Each structure stands twice: as C-alpha cells, then as structure tokens.
Amino acid sequence: MDLKDIRREIDTIDSQLLPLFVQRMDCAKKVAEAKKRDGIPVHNAAREEEILDRISAKAGLYSGAARIVYRTIMSESSALQHRLLGSGGTLRKTIAAAPKVPAFPESVACLGGPGSYSHSVVSSLYPRAQVQFYNRFDDIFRCVEQGNAGLAVVPMENSSAGSVSDVYSLLMQCRFYIVAAKTIRVHQCLAAKESSPASVRCIQSKKIALQQCSRRLSALHLPLQPVSSTSAAAKAAAEDASIAAVCSESAAHKYGLHILERDLQNTDNNATRFAVISRQLCIPDNAEKISLCFNVAHTTGSLNAVLSRFAAAGMNLTKIESRPIAGKDFEYDFYLDFTGNVRDPAVLELLCSLQEELPRFHFLGNYCEVHTE
Amino acid sequence: MDLKDIRREIDTIDSQLLPLFVQRMDCAKKVAEAKKRDGIPVHNAAREEEILDRISAKAGLYSGAARIVYRTIMSESSALQHRLLGSGGTLRKTIAAAPKVPAFPESVACLGGPGSYSHSVVSSLYPRAQVQFYNRFDDIFRCVEQGNAGLAVVPMENSSAGSVSDVYSLLMQCRFYIVAAKTIRVHQCLAAKESSPASVRCIQSKKIALQQCSRRLSALHLPLQPVSSTSAAAKAAAEDASIAAVCSESAAHKYGLHILERDLQNTDNNATRFAVISRQLCIPDNAEKISLCFNVAHTTGSLNAVLSRFAAAGMNLTKIESRPIAGKDFEYDFYLDFTGNVRDPAVLELLCSLQEELPRFHFLGNYCEVHTE
Structure with missing residues (x-):
C-alpha cells in the first residue's frame, strides 16, 4: 500500500475521531455543572481507573498506548472541570x-564579601541599596525572614555545575517568592598576592567555582580548599602569599591581587543564574x-x-x-x-x-x- | 442533567472513539511497512505539525487540549513504527x-578514608576487594578509567541535600555505567578528641554532611569548615582537640574520637544513595x-x-x-x-x-x- 493512501486513511479516521473528542469535552462541561449543583468533587480516582482498565482491555495489542492516550484525554477533561468550577x-x-x-529595598542581603558574583548582581539590580554580606545561605534567608533586608540575591544554578540545592531547600522552607532572576556569565581568574605563581602552595575558592574550573586546576597539581565564597578566597589570598584564589576579576582588584590567569572555567559559556528572593510576592x-x-x-x-x-x-x-x-x-x-x-x-x-x-x-x-x- | 446520564453519554462516545484509535494504530503499522520498503525515516516533523495545526484549528474552544491529545496519539504511533522497524x-x-x-573487582575506588560512608558501602558490597581512597571525584573516575580499580562507589544523591552534581557530570563525561546502587541511612555524630566539648573551636565535615545537620549545628554557634570527606574531618579532629568532626560512628571509632552527640541530622530519615560505577555494562x-x-x-x-x-x-x-x-x-x-x-x-x-x-x-x-x- 502506498504511503499517500495510508495517510488519506489516517486523515479520514482523524475527521471522525476529533468530533468525538470535542463531544467528550462538552460532556466534561456538563459534568462540571452537575458536580457544582450537587457539591461533588472533580476528582474521582475510582471512575478514572475503571475507564482506563476497560479501555486498555478493549485495545488489545495497543493497550499500553490506549491507556496513555486516555489518561491524557481524562486529564484535559478534569482540567476543564476545574476551570469551570473556579478552583x-x-x-x-x-x-x-x-x-x-516591588518596594524599593533599602537593604539587600547576599553571599560573600565585596567583589563576589552575588555582590555584582546586587550592584547592577539595586545600585542604591545597602548590601549585607553573609557567609551562609541560612543566614541570608534568616536576615530576610526577620525583615533586616527587604530582598536577597542568591545563586540558583550554574550551567556547568547544576542547581544549588541548599538554596532550593531554604526557599521551600521559608516560603519566599522569587521576584526576579539574572543570569551572568562567569569569568574565573586565578589571583594571588605576588605576580609570580612560585610561592603558591594551595588554591582556595567556593566549591562550585573549583568545580567549574576543574580541568585547568587539575593540571596545576595543587591542593584545592573549598571556602565559603570566591571573595573569601580572594581575602585569604591577600593575607597569605601561599594561597591563590579562584575569583572574579573585580574581587581580585578589590583585594589588590595579581591576576595569574584569566578564563579558568571549563567552558567559555559558563553562566550562573541568580534569583532575587522576597517575603512578598510581586509580579x-x-x-x-x-x-x-x-x-x-x-x-x-x-x-x-x-x-x-x-x-x-x-x-x-x-x-x-x-x-x-x-x-x-x-x-x-x-x-x-x-x-x-x-x-x-x-x-x-x-x-x-x-x-x-x-x-x-x-x-x-x-x-x-x-x-x- | 444527571451525572449518571452524562457518564452514560461519555461511555457511548468512548465506545466509538476507541475503535478509531485502534484503526489509527493499524495504519501506523502499514506506514512502518511502507517506510521500510521505501527506506523512508519514521520521523516526519512537517507532517506531524501539519496534522497538529489542522486538528487544533478544528477543535475550537478545545484547541490546546486537542493538540496535547493528538501529540500523545502520534507519539504512540511513531513508537509503534520504530518497534516494527527494529530501531x-x-x-x-x-x-x-x-x-x-559482574567480574569480581580486585580493587574498588571510593571517597575519603577508612570509616567514610563510601567505605562502608564498599565493605558491605565487596568485602574481599582492596579499597583505594581518593579525596576528589575526578581522581576516582580517572582511577577506573585507567583500569587501576575495576569499580568505584560514589554518592549520587541524599534525601535532604539532593543530587551530587559533580558525580553526574563525571558519569556522563566518562560514559561509565551504573552496575548497582545502594541506599544507606546516615546517622551523623559530632565527635572530638576530648570527651568534653569545652576545647572545640570549630566543626569540620564534608559540605553535604554539614548541610544535613544544619539545624543542630547552627544552634552550636561554632564556625563550620567544609573539608573533602567526613573521614578527613575525623582525622583532623584526632590531630587537633579544637576541631570537632561531623562523621559516622565508625569513623569516630577508627580515629579514637569521643562521640559528643549522636543523630545530628535534620531528619530521622536521612539516606544517601551510592552507585557502583564501571567501564563495562553489566545487567x-x-x-x-x-x-x-x-x-x-x-x-x-x-x-x-x-x-x-x-x-x-x-x-x-x-x-x-x-x-x-x-x-x-x-x-x-x-x-x-x-x-x-x-x-x-x-x-x-x-x-x-x-x-x-x-x-x-x-x-x-x-x-x-x-x-x-
């Protein structure tokens, strides 16, 4: 049989199938009216399973496929009922x-210290706000919870290292809202107190930053030490010439460090997504x-x-x-x-x-x- | 209209709709035969979009729902074609x-040192294998890649802190297979060199372990230092009485530490899932x-x-x-x-x-x- 002929047959089937689907949706409308009148809930798991069992028994060879198609049809039908009942x-x-x-935030909380990536996001979005720095996510959330900052900027995910799971957990726990998000490209530098790498004995940074630069760092054969933020690493490097920091160029400048290498990250397209979180919803x-x-x-x-x-x-x-x-x-x-x-x-x-x-x-x-x- | 009457109407519609679906799937069979004969690929995005557009235009009020139902029908149809064509x-x-x-592994790589959670999984699954300890995931993967260990045991996810994203990335990069998985309940202890907490000035552990115990730890008001593994923290605590470690009871015993507190984790049901990874597939x-x-x-x-x-x-x-x-x-x-x-x-x-x-x-x-x- 020719492909064109089979397709004509399919089109004929569809021209009968679609009106039946539309009729079935019209029935869902009537069901919603009856349920509203009699105060019956939309969802009826027993009736749904009964229909699915009957359908898949009748569908023979195609029982699995029929069950899935019917589950989709019934899910659209119950969506329509909820809509009509104003759920x-x-x-x-x-x-x-x-x-x-949003209300203008007098104060915004974020991770790390001056020059951290979070700080650069705060500065670009809220240039006039006072910035409160914390080393731990739960302290940032507590600060917003207690009203000491109107908003906070927190990293949500990175294109090479994935989601920041503790931020998600805290967001759920505190029932805060996301009111804005900003994705920035991350360019990681290797920076140290002296201009030559000779005195460097270890490399510090936030764990996620070390992961982002794993390829280049493993070639340096130096011990890696995770610290609370990239700017904390820059600060440590400024105090101790044996420590090099993986941090932003601006953090290196803020702490008077020499940049030993630029663009240390594994891919050129390394981006981090930050969310602005608030106790109040704003759309x-x-x-x-x-x-x-x-x-x-x-x-x-x-x-x-x-x-x-x-x-x-x-x-x-x-x-x-x-x-x-x-x-x-x-x-x-x-x-x-x-x-x-x-x-x-x-x-x-x-x-x-x-x-x-x-x-x-x-x-x-x-x-x-x-x-x- | 009574709910019973509407349901009877729906059942009548279904008794006409299902045979049409079965006929449509029979057509998919014929399409597969024609495509096999003429060497045409299964997927035809243009034809699919054309059908979806026609269907949703005809479905009036229900166009979104009709599109979804039809996408499901066509996806089942192309699944059938692939099956018949032996894709x-x-x-x-x-x-x-x-x-x-699986071949018996002479050597198994894992994270941390003696007494780490990974080590306890290795000991339970491969009691006779030699254990190779590493402080970094990429070193573990390299060890298996180079054939220095037959298998490795790595943590995949934790019920309170989520997925271990670097393990997922490495698994994809190296194209290794998961050959077994084991979930263990995690009971974290606070352990130190001396039996009283008086001399403790900071708490060390793997970052994920610190997260798991965040509630109790924040009440202790001591600085938290992330290190490479729970057993590395136990080792550090054994060498310095000012450091307390969050680690397993077995790690505390291995390093001769006193247990200051038990069950430090936020929830009683804290579990970590470990995977056994291999270069060779085994089912x-x-x-x-x-x-x-x-x-x-x-x-x-x-x-x-x-x-x-x-x-x-x-x-x-x-x-x-x-x-x-x-x-x-x-x-x-x-x-x-x-x-x-x-x-x-x-x-x-x-x-x-x-x-x-x-x-x-x-x-x-x-x-x-x-x-x-």
Missing part, C-alpha cells in the same frame, strides 16, 4: 493582590518565567499527565528537578520553571486547578529573567 | 552482549532500576511526549533532573531513573526507539537497588 481560590487571591512594582506586567514546586501521586504516568497540562496551556518547560522529600523515602517534590505570565487566563486557570488537585503545590513566583554578558 | 540496533547489541554477573537478571540521560527537541510538550512513552511501557519515573548543557544556553540534558528491566521486550523496544529518535540519548545502566538500615 484554587486562595492562589487566585494571592496573585490578584500581588503588586506589579511585574512583563513577567515571563514561572517557578513551581509540587508533588504528584506516586502512580505510573502521573507526572507526564501534569506536564501535558502545561504544554496545553502553551507553557514551555525550562527546568525540572525531582528532589527526595526529607524524612520520606521514595517521595519526591518536583521543582519546575516554565515560560508564561499568570495574568494570562489559561496559565492562571491551570495553576489554580493544580493547586486544588495536587497533594502539594507551591507557586514560587512569576518574574522577569535578565541576561547579560 | 536502535547499537543499543540492542550492547544490551544483548552485557554479562549478567543482572533481577535488575529493576534504569538510569538514562537524554536531550529532547526544544518545543512545547516534547518532554512529556517522551515521558508518556515510559508510562505506556509500564515504567515508573523515580527521578528526573534537567541539567543545563555546558557551553549551551537554554539547552538541557535530562537525567532520569525509571523502574524496569531492559530484558522486558516493551522496555527494550522503547529504549531502542528513543536512541534512534532523540538527538542525545545515553543508557546509563540497569541494576539492582539495595536498601539497608
């Missing part, structure tokens, strides 16, 4: 109440990134049923990470970033539905992402 | 050639976990189209992580773990199809996961 009222109110312009009109954390039921295909809903709302996934839930074996939270704006009705309805449906659902913010050299 | 021959051969029993008959890394096209819904295929093959997702690809902005690799055995035909066919379809696809191993107290 997720609390989130709806929180989003509606969020200001579009600019042009916000284009949404961060979420949720937990799905532990059944086959439950994650992709949820992901397909995001795709249906036109939202692109830009990050996903499963994280074991502390204290629970084999249960996971998912951290996700999507493109989108919550003032788009399709996006808002989806998030409100999911807040109702999922056992755990946290909206972490909707913000702008700035990229610079 | 992914290289992977098929690699898996067929893999031994079921035991009872292997039940599959690790993969792949990259999908950057279009809306492309990840969940792939995830739904795993669900169709009955494979449960137990881990997912997107990782920015070094040197490329906004392109991601996905690291995933699924339940399953590649000797199950549905699983093998799926992996072979995906190897053919996806721009980057790495099979990282199929192994047993051991859990212990």
Whole structure:
C-alpha cells in the first residue's frame, strides 16, 4: 500500500475521531455543572481507573498506548472541570493582590564579601541599596525572614555545575517568592598576592567555582580548599602569599591581587543564574518565567499527565528537578520553571486547578529573567 | 442533567472513539511497512505539525487540549513504527552482549578514608576487594578509567541535600555505567578528641554532611569548615582537640574520637544513595532500576511526549533532573531513573526507539537497588 493512501486513511479516521473528542469535552462541561449543583468533587480516582482498565482491555495489542492516550484525554477533561468550577481560590487571591512594582529595598542581603558574583548582581539590580554580606545561605534567608533586608540575591544554578540545592531547600522552607532572576556569565581568574605563581602552595575558592574550573586546576597539581565564597578566597589570598584564589576579576582588584590567569572555567559559556528572593510576592506586567514546586501521586504516568497540562496551556518547560522529600523515602517534590505570565487566563486557570488537585503545590513566583554578558 | 446520564453519554462516545484509535494504530503499522520498503525515516516533523495545526484549528474552544491529545496519539504511533522497524540496533547489541554477573573487582575506588560512608558501602558490597581512597571525584573516575580499580562507589544523591552534581557530570563525561546502587541511612555524630566539648573551636565535615545537620549545628554557634570527606574531618579532629568532626560512628571509632552527640541530622530519615560505577555494562537478571540521560527537541510538550512513552511501557519515573548543557544556553540534558528491566521486550523496544529518535540519548545502566538500615 502506498504511503499517500495510508495517510488519506489516517486523515479520514482523524475527521471522525476529533468530533468525538470535542463531544467528550462538552460532556466534561456538563459534568462540571452537575458536580457544582450537587457539591461533588472533580476528582474521582475510582471512575478514572475503571475507564482506563476497560479501555486498555478493549485495545488489545495497543493497550499500553490506549491507556496513555486516555489518561491524557481524562486529564484535559478534569482540567476543564476545574476551570469551570473556579478552583484554587486562595492562589487566585494571592496573585490578584500581588503588586506589579516591588518596594524599593533599602537593604539587600547576599553571599560573600565585596567583589563576589552575588555582590555584582546586587550592584547592577539595586545600585542604591545597602548590601549585607553573609557567609551562609541560612543566614541570608534568616536576615530576610526577620525583615533586616527587604530582598536577597542568591545563586540558583550554574550551567556547568547544576542547581544549588541548599538554596532550593531554604526557599521551600521559608516560603519566599522569587521576584526576579539574572543570569551572568562567569569569568574565573586565578589571583594571588605576588605576580609570580612560585610561592603558591594551595588554591582556595567556593566549591562550585573549583568545580567549574576543574580541568585547568587539575593540571596545576595543587591542593584545592573549598571556602565559603570566591571573595573569601580572594581575602585569604591577600593575607597569605601561599594561597591563590579562584575569583572574579573585580574581587581580585578589590583585594589588590595579581591576576595569574584569566578564563579558568571549563567552558567559555559558563553562566550562573541568580534569583532575587522576597517575603512578598510581586509580579511585574512583563513577567515571563514561572517557578513551581509540587508533588504528584506516586502512580505510573502521573507526572507526564501534569506536564501535558502545561504544554496545553502553551507553557514551555525550562527546568525540572525531582528532589527526595526529607524524612520520606521514595517521595519526591518536583521543582519546575516554565515560560508564561499568570495574568494570562489559561496559565492562571491551570495553576489554580493544580493547586486544588495536587497533594502539594507551591507557586514560587512569576518574574522577569535578565541576561547579560 | 444527571451525572449518571452524562457518564452514560461519555461511555457511548468512548465506545466509538476507541475503535478509531485502534484503526489509527493499524495504519501506523502499514506506514512502518511502507517506510521500510521505501527506506523512508519514521520521523516526519512537517507532517506531524501539519496534522497538529489542522486538528487544533478544528477543535475550537478545545484547541490546546486537542493538540496535547493528538501529540500523545502520534507519539504512540511513531513508537509503534520504530518497534516494527527494529530501531536502535547499537543499543540492542550492547544490551544483548552485557554479562549478567559482574567480574569480581580486585580493587574498588571510593571517597575519603577508612570509616567514610563510601567505605562502608564498599565493605558491605565487596568485602574481599582492596579499597583505594581518593579525596576528589575526578581522581576516582580517572582511577577506573585507567583500569587501576575495576569499580568505584560514589554518592549520587541524599534525601535532604539532593543530587551530587559533580558525580553526574563525571558519569556522563566518562560514559561509565551504573552496575548497582545502594541506599544507606546516615546517622551523623559530632565527635572530638576530648570527651568534653569545652576545647572545640570549630566543626569540620564534608559540605553535604554539614548541610544535613544544619539545624543542630547552627544552634552550636561554632564556625563550620567544609573539608573533602567526613573521614578527613575525623582525622583532623584526632590531630587537633579544637576541631570537632561531623562523621559516622565508625569513623569516630577508627580515629579514637569521643562521640559528643549522636543523630545530628535534620531528619530521622536521612539516606544517601551510592552507585557502583564501571567501564563495562553489566545487567543482572533481577535488575529493576534504569538510569538514562537524554536531550529532547526544544518545543512545547516534547518532554512529556517522551515521558508518556515510559508510562505506556509500564515504567515508573523515580527521578528526573534537567541539567543545563555546558557551553549551551537554554539547552538541557535530562537525567532520569525509571523502574524496569531492559530484558522486558516493551522496555527494550522503547529504549531502542528513543536512541534512534532523540538527538542525545545515553543508557546509563540497569541494576539492582539495595536498601539497608
């Protein structure tokens, strides 16, 4: 049989299949009305499993495929019902109440000392704010929690070394919001007190910076010592000629160091993503990134049923990470970033539905992402 | 309208919809035959987008939902075609050639020194092997690469602190296989040279161990110093009474330390997952976990189209992580773990199809996961 003929056959099938799908969605509308009238919840796991079992039994050879297609159909049907029933009222109110312009922060907390990468992000975003430096992430979060700083700038992920897991944990624990994000290209230098490397006996930096430069550093055959930040390493190098620091050019200048080597990082395209975090939600009109954390039921295909809903709302996934839930074996939270704006009705309805449906659902913010050299 | 009546209507629609889906899958079979005969590749992005556009234009109000359902149908159809065309021959051969029993390793590499958590995993799995200790992950991987150790034991993730990102990067770089995994519960102690904490001025440990105990440690108000391993911290504490170590009870005993406090970790259920890595693939008959890394096209819904295929093959997702690809902005690799055995035909066919379809696809191993107290 010719490919063209088979395709014509497929098109004929589709012309009958689609109207049935549309009819099925119309029925979901009627179901929503009946459920609203009688006060019945949208989700009915028993009925869903019953349908899936019947369908896959009837689909013969294609039972696995039929189950997946039907799970997708039913997930779209329950999304429609949630939309019609106006689910997720609390989130709806929180989003509606969020200001579009952040309050000007008098003080911003960040990691390290003058010249750290976090500091350069603070200076570019909030040039007039006072900067409070800390050596530990939990101190930064505590500072914001207690209102001693209006905002904080923290690193979220690096293109070569991955997510900064302690920042994610703290973000969830404190229930803060991300109100902006900025990605900067990282150029790591090797810097020391003297202009010759002869006296250097060890190399210090933040652990993630040492990882970013692992290729070049391993060729130097010197012991590596992780310290709390790149600027702390620069400070140590300024005090001791036997220590070289892996740090930014600006940190090297701030501490009067000589730059022994530039662009130490493994790839030329090494970038770090920083988030601005706040106790208060703030959603600019042009916000284009949404961060979420949720937990799905532990059944086959439950994650992709949820992901397909995001795709249906036109939202692109830009990050996903499963994280074991502390204290629970084999249960996971998912951290996700999507493109989108919550003032788009399709996006808002989806998030409100999911807040109702999922056992755990946290909206972490909707913000702008700035990229610079 | 009564809920029962609407459900009857839905069941009637389903009884017409399912046979059309089965017919459509039968057509996919014929398409595979025609493509095989004429040497045409399975994937035809232009035809797929044309169908999706036509379908969503016709679906009116339900255009987003229809697009998602159709993407799922077409993804199942192309999976069937790949299966019939016997795609992914290289992977098929690699898996067929893999031994079921690993060669006995004379030597196993791991992190830290005697008494480290990695060491305890090596001792339990390979009690007769010689152990080679290293302070850095890249040295461990190099040791296996050069054949100086047959296997290595490395930590992959922790239930409170997340994935060990440098191990994942090295695993991909070296193209090693995971041949076994073991999860152990971690009980962290605070240990020092003297039996009273009076002389302790700072606390040392591996960074991830300090994170795991952050709550109790922050109450102690002592400076925290990250070092290369928990056993390196124990060694330092044995040499200097002003240093306390966060380490295992066995490391404390090995270095003759007094245990000042037990169960320092934030949660009682703190577990770390270790992987046994090897240059050679080995798949035991009872292997039940599959690790993969792949990259999908950057279009809306492309990840969940792939995830739904795993669900169709009955494979449960137990881990997912997107990782920015070094040197490329906004392109991601996905690291995933699924339940399953590649000797199950549905699983093998799926992996072979995906190897053919996806721009980057790495099979990282199929192994047993051991859990212990």
